[in-house]
Amino acid sequence: MKSPWNILLVTPLFLLLPLRTSASPASDDSPSTRNPNGHTCLACVAVVSVIEQLAQVHNSTVETSMERLCSYLPEKLFLKTTCYLVIEMFGPDIIKLLSTDMNADVVCHTLKFCKQDPGQPLCHLYPLPKEAWKFTLEKARQIVKKSPALKYSRSSADICSLPFLAKICQKIKLAIKNSVPFKDVDSDKYSVFPTLRGYHWRGRDCNDSNKMAYPGRRPDNWDVHEDSNCNGIWGVDPKDGIPYEKKFCEGSQPRGIILLGDSAGAHFHISPEWITASQMSLKSFVNLPTALTNELNWPQISGATGFLDSISGIKEKSIYLRLRKRNHCNHRDYQNISRNGASSQNLDRFIESLSRDPLLDHPAIIIYAMIGNDVCNGKADPVPEMTTPKKLYSSVMKTLKYLNSHLPNGSHVILYGLPNGTFLWDNLHNRYYPLGQLNKDVTYAHFYSFLNCLQVSPCHSWMSSNKTLRNLTSERAKQLSNTLKNIATSQKFTNFDLFYADFDFQEVTEEWQKRGGEPWQLIEPVDGFHPNKVALLLLADRLWKKVELHWPQVLGKENPFNPQIEQVFGDQGGH
Ligand SMILES: [Ca+2]
Ligand SMILES: [Ca+2]
Numbered sequence: 102m103k104s105p106w107n108i109l110l111v112t113p114l115f116l117l118l119p120l121r122t123s124a125s126p127a128s129d130d131s132p133s134t135r136n137p138n139g140h141t142c143l144a145c146v147a148v149v150s151v152i153e154q155l156a157q158v159h160n161s162t163v164e165t166s167m168e169r170l171c172s173y174l175p176e177k178l179f180l181k182t183t184c185y186l187v188i189e190m191f192g193p194d195i196i197k198l199l200s201t202d203m204n205a206d207v208v209c210h211t212l213k214f215c216k217q218d219p220g221q222p223l224c225h226l227y228p229l230p231k232e233a234w235k236f237t238l239e240k241a242r243q244i245v246k247k248s249p250a251l252k253y254s255r256s257s258a259d260i261c262s263l264p265f266l267a268k269i270c271q272k273i274k275l276a277i278k279n280s281v282p283f284k285d286v287d288s289d290k291y292s293v294f295p296t297l298r299g300y301h302w303r304g305r306d307c308n309d310s311n312k313m314a315y316p317g318r319r320p321d322n323w324d325v326h327e328d329s330n331c332n333g334i335w336g337v338d339p340k341d342g343i344p345y346e347k348k349f350c351e352g353s354q355p356r357g358i359i360l361l362g363d364s365a366g367a368h369f370h371i372s373p374e375w376i377t378a379s380q381m382s383l384k385s386f387v388n389l390p391t392a393l394t395n396e397l398n399w400p401q402i403s404g405a406t407g408f409l410d411s412i413s414g415i416k417e418k419s420i421y422l423r424l425r426k427r428n429h430c431n432h433r434d435y436q437n438i439s440r441n442g443a444s445s446q447n448l449d450r451f452i453e454s455l456s457r458d459p460l461l462d463h464p465a466i467i468i469y470a471m472i473g474n475d476v477c478n479g480k481a482d483p484v485p486e487m488t489t490p491k492k493l494y495s496s497v498m499k500t501l502k503y504l505n506s507h508l509p510n511g512s513h514v515i516l517y518g519l520p521n522g523t524f525l526w527d528n529l530h531n532r533y534y535p536l537g538q539l540n541k542d543v544t545y546a547h548f549y550s551f552l553n554c555l556q557v558s559p560c561h562s563w564m565s566s567n568k569t570l571r572n573l574t575s576e577r578a579k580q581l582s583n584t585l586k587n588i589a590t591s592q593k594f595t596n597f598d599l600f601y602a603d604f605d606f607q608e609v610t611e612e613w614q615k616r617g618g619e620p621w622q623l624i625e626p627v628d629g630f631h632p633n634k635v636a637l638l639l640l641a642d643r644l645w646k647k648v649e650l651h652w653p654q655v656l657g658k659e660n661p662f663n664p665q666i667e668q669v670f671g672d673q674g675g676h
C-alpha cells in the first residue's frame with residue numbers, strides 16, 4: 102500500500118465527497134482548477150466529528166466509538182474492512198488529540214488533511230478554540246509528533262489506489278464517465294442490474310441478450326412471440342387470436358419520459374443518519390452501497406423518473422408513475438439522463454447516453470432541467486463562472502438540434518426554468534447543521550462559510566451570507582429562465598413541440614406550508630442545497646398539473662384498456 106491515507110477517503114463519509122457533488126463540473130478533466138484539499142478536509146472534519154460525537158452520545162472512549170462506527174458499516178464494497186484499516190492507521194492519533202479536548206478542525210489540521218495555504222483564510226467548521234489557533238495547533242502537533250501516520254504523503258489523492266478497491270472504483274468511474282449501464286450484455290443501453298447506471302436510471306431490460314428488445318420501442322410484430330418493448334404486454338388472446346399489444350396499446354399513443362438533468366433531477370441525497378451520532382445504528386448504513394454505486398443519487402425515487410413506492414409520506418407520484426397510470430402501455434419507459442454537476446455548458450458530454458431511435462421507438466416527453474449549475478459553483482469569486490444568457494442560448498439551441506435529429510416525430514420538449522435560490526439562506530442560515538445539533542455549535546451559516554472557505558460549495562453564491570451576491574445570483578437565474586422562455590416561444594422544430602415551465606419553488610413552499618409543513622423541510626439537510634424527495638414530488642405534481650391544464654396533448658389520453666392489462670398481466674413484470 103503505497104499511499105495508505107487514501108483508505109480514509111473510502112470510508113463512507115469520505116466517499117461522499119470526492120465523487121463530486123452537484124456543482125462540480127461533469128467533466129473529469131478540470132479538478133485542477135478546484136481546491137484539491139477541500140474535499141479531503143471536509144471529509145476528515147465530518148468523520149472526526151462523528152467519532153467525537155459517538156463517544157459523547159454513548160459516554161464511551163474515543164477508541165470504542167471508532168470501533169462502533171466501523172461495526173455499523175456493511176461488508177459490501179469493503180466498507181467495514183476499509184474502516185478498520187483506517188482506525189488502525191489514524192486511530193492512535195485521533196484518540197490522543199480528542200482526549201486532550203482538541204476538536205475536529207484541530208485534529209484534521211494536525212493530521213494534515215486540512216491545510217491553510219499562505220495568504221489564504223483559515224477554514225474551520227466549529228468555533229475557534231479559546232486559545233489562539235496557532236498555539237493550539239502547535240500543542241496538538243507536539244502530541245502526535247512522532248506519529249508514523251504523519252509520514253504518509255497526502256498529495257496526489259486517488260481513492261482507488263488500494264488493490265482491493267481498484268475494481269469497484271473503476272466500475273463507478275466508468276459509469277460516471279459514460280452515464281450508460283455498466284452491466285449491459287446486448288449494448289442497448291438498458292440493464293438488468295439496478296445500480297451503476299442500471300435500471301434505477303432507465304427501464305429494466307427484459308431481454309439482455311437481444312438488443313432489439315428494450316423499453317420504449319414500437320412493438321415488433323405486435324409482440325406476438327415475445328415482449329420487444331419490455332412493457333410486460335405480449336402474446337395472443339386465445340379467445341379471438343388478436344395480439345394483446347395490438348388490442349390494448351394500438352392507438353393509445355404510448356410515450357416515454359426522459360429527464361435531461363443535474364443532481365437535483367437524479368435526486369442527490371446524503372442520508373443525515375450517516376453523520377448524526379445520536380441516530381446512528383446498524384440500520385443507518387444499509388443503503389450506503391446502493392447510494393455509492395448510484396453516485397449518491399436516488400433516481401429510483403426521483404420526481405421525474407421514480408418508480409419505487411415513495412417512502413416520503415406524501416401521496417404525490419413521479420411523472421413516470423403518472424404516465425404509467427394513465428396508460429399501462431408506457432410501463433418501464435423512463436430514462437434519467439442526469440449527472441451531478443450538469444449544466445447547459447456540459448450536457449453535450451453525456452447527452453449521447455440518451456437512447457431513442459427516431460424510427461423504431463415511441464415518441465417521448467423530454468424535460469430539460471438544468472436548474473442550478475449555470476449560476477452555481479464553488480469558486481472564491483463565483484460570478485465570472487456563471488453562464489451568460491448568450492452562452493445559454495447557443496448551448497440550448499445546440500441541445501435542441503441534437504434532440505430534433507434523435508427523437509421520434511411527435512415528441513415533446515419542456516424547458517424548465519431556474520429557481521430563485523435565496524430561500525436556501527433565508528430558511529436555513531440560523532438553523533443547526535446536523536453535525537451541530539448535539540452541541541448547538543454549528544449552524545448552516547457556519548457550514549456554508551466552511552464550504553466557501555474550502556471552495557467546495559455546490560453553490561457559493563446562494564449559500565452565502567453576502568446578500569448582494571445572493572440577489573445578483575437570483576437576477577442571473579431569472580435572466581437565464583427568460584432566455585429559455587424566449588427559445589420556447591420563438592423556435593420551431595420538426596420532431597417535437599416545445600414548452601417552457603417555471604420552476605415554482607415558491608408556490609410549492611406555500612402549498613407545503615398550507616399542509617402544516619416548514620420550508621426548511623424541503624431542503625436536503627446534509628448538503629443544505631438540493632431539493633429533497635418531498636420537494637421533488639411536489640414539483641413534479643405542479644408540473645404535471647400545469648401540463649395537463651395547458652398542454653394536455655403532451656401527456657396523451659387515458660388508456661381505457663388499463664383494467665384489462667392489469668387483469669391479464671398483473672404488475673407487468675415489475676420494474
Ligand atoms: Ca441491455
Ligand atoms: Ca435488450
Ligand SMILES: [Ca+2]
Pocket residue numbers: 320324328329330331332333334335346
Ligand atoms: Ca410489449
